[in-house]
Structures are given as C-alpha cells and as structure tokens.
Amino acid sequence: MQHVLTIDQLNDDFIQEVFQKARTCRDAHKRYPLTGLSGRVLACLFYEPSTRTSSSFIAAMARAGGSVIPITQGVQFSSVSKGESLEDTIVTLGQYADAIVLRHPDVGSAARAAAVSPVPIINAGDGVGEHPTQALLDLFTIEEECGIPLAQVGLGFLYPRAYALKEDLSVTFLGDLKNGRTVHSLVELLLRKKVRIHLISPILLPLPAYLRDQVLANGGTEKFVGYTGLSLKDELRDTDVVYMTRVQKERFSSTFMSEYRGLKDACILTPSIVAAMKPTCRILHPLPRVNEIPREIDSDPRAVYFKQVQNGMWVRMALLMKVLQ
Numbered sequence: 001m002q003h004v005l006t007i008d009q010l011n012d013d014f015i016q017e018v019f020q021k022a023r024t025c026r027d028a029h030k031r032y033p034l035t036g037l038s039g040r041v042l043a044c045l046f047y048e049p050s051t052r053t054s055s056s057f058i059a060a061m062a063r064a065g066g067s068v069i070p071i072t073q074g075v076q077f078s079s080v081s082k083g084e085s086l087e088d089t090i091v092t093l094g095q096y097a098d099a100i101v102l103r104h105p106d107v108g109s110a111a112r113a114a115a116v117s118p119v120p121i122i123n124a125g126d127g128v129g130e131h132p133t134q135a136l137l138d139l140f141t142i143e144e145e146c147g148i149p150l151a152q153v154g155l156g157f158l159y160p161r162a163y164a165l166k167e168d169l170s171v172t173f174l175g176d177l178k179n180g181r182t183v184h185s186l187v188e189l190l191l192r193k194k195v196r197i198h199l200i201s202p203i204l205l206p207l208p209a210y211l212r213d214q215v216l217a218n219g220g221t222e223k224f225v226g227y228t229g230l231s232l233k234d235e236l237r238d239t240d241v242v243y244m245t246r247v248q249k250e251r252f253s254s255t256f257m258s259e260y261r262g263l264k265d266a267c268i269l270t271p272s273i274v275a276a277m278k279p280t281c282r283i284l285h286p287l288p289r290v291n292e293i294p295r296e297i298d299s300d301p302r303a304v305y306f307k308q309v310q311n312g313m314w315v316r317m318a319l320l321m322k323v324l325q
C-alpha cells in the first residue's frame, strides 16, 4: 500500500513515472475520454479550506472515470462535528473508498491517519508540515518551464518525455517560509536536484532550521527582508525561478494578529521588481495569493501560476493511477 505522506518517501523513479503518466494523460484526453480510474472511488477529507487541491483531485477522478466522496465543504457537515476522532473517520471512509486525500491542521496528522487506514492516505497538507503533491506539481512545472528535454540531449531512452534541470538553476523562495508547507516539501525535493536555493523571508518567518541548514550546506543562501540594504529587485534580478508565497494568516493566533499585520506586506512582487527580472525567469505561486503579486503581473509570460494550477490536475491524476493501480 503506497501512502503519500512526505516528499522524502517518493524516489526519483516514482516521480518520473508520475510525470510521464501526467504528460500522457494530458495529451490523450484531447483525443478520447480517459478511463484509467474507472470504478475507483476516492474520499476527499478536508479539515481546512481548499480550492485548488480539493478541486484538482475531484477533477482528476472525474476526467479519468472515477468518483469521489467529497468532504470538502467543511468537516462541520460530517460526524467530525459530533466529536468523532480522526482515526474513526479514516477507518470509516476506508470502508467505502480506495484511497483518502486528507488535509488537516495538525502536523503529523497524515501519518496518524496512515497508521490506522485500510487504504492509501494522500497528504494534502498537514498544518505547517508538508504538502507533497503540491511539491510534485511545482517540480513538474519548473521542469517544463525551465528544464531541458532529455530526448534533446540523447538521454530520452529511459523516460522519453522527461526533463532535466541544469545544476546551477537558481530558485528563490520568497515570503512566509516558516509556515508555508508547500515550501517545505518543494525545498526538500529540490535539494536532490542540486539547484541553487535562495531563501528570502521576514526574519520572523524563516525556513525551519532542519531545511535551512541543508540549503546552506548545498551552497544556498538565506536573507531577510526589512533590513536596510536588501533590495528585492537586486536579489531577484538573476534568479531563474521565483517561488512566491503568502504570509499564512491562519497560523497566527489571535494574540499575534498585530504581528501578522506588520508582516503581511513585507514581500510584494511589484511590477518594477518584475521588470528587472530575467526574460526567462518564471514566477510560481502555490496560490491562493493575497496581495503579494499584483494582478497586473498575471499577463506577463513569466507568470506561470495558473499553468501550475492545471498541471496540478494532471500530476494528481497520474499519482492516483499509480496509487490505485
């Protein structure tokens, strides 16, 4: 049984197979209806709000012939509101579904669910912990936008439709790196690729130390906004990828709301910063955004966050085909 709880459980071969399948599904659906998930049932259990993650899993099942038990409008409409434990809810859904996608506010909740579940658990975000399927679609997008097709360099025999990243590709993470679980999973994944990782955040929202130390040991850098001398325009001028994130308001308790208000505008990608970035740079964001990327940037060809959204559906469809096969 293949759970998907953290990114480090997924090896490079598995990930490449998922990406190959995602590309095949994306091409094939234009010619005929997909049926790879027909007869399969997925339960989507969301204890936290979601638009993209829940909808992309539901769309992936629908477009490949499967169906979904959707507990995505809020667990207040399920027996969770009567006090049912996570474990009992998981065991119950495991009687109906072939896999369960879980989003929950507590770090480690996906592992707790996996310990009792009769079917595979897919972690769709466990608090400020991890969000491994988002990291997959983020890497998929970075590869397609910035990578070199292996076939082009004579290495397509293994994975004919795969891409490689150049070793000195520079990826800059900007925003709330402390609470952004998508950042945690993607940094972990990119550390395998030997790209150069740069971290820029408010000093109060740094990447957790266990990841930051690996980034620095691999030749990356860490800088903080809000200090005289740090210019975002200069920092982003030469980078190949900007991975922007929002300050995660829901992770600040009510006592710390004034801290949130002081931080929410700390990292904004203004049009003048974007104008100075390389023409080949790509701007990614897991979304939702609040105010960190003004809408006028959406029409810039370097902004690929809505492409990322669609990639998410194909990557999740392919992942489901692997997990449910």
Ligand code: NCD
Residues within 6 Å of the ligand: 052, 053, 125, 131, 134, 180, 181, 182, 246, 248, 286, 287, 288
């Ligand atoms: C992210 C999440 O929920 O962690 N969204 C997503 O899944 N695409 C990012 C966020 O909420 O800021």
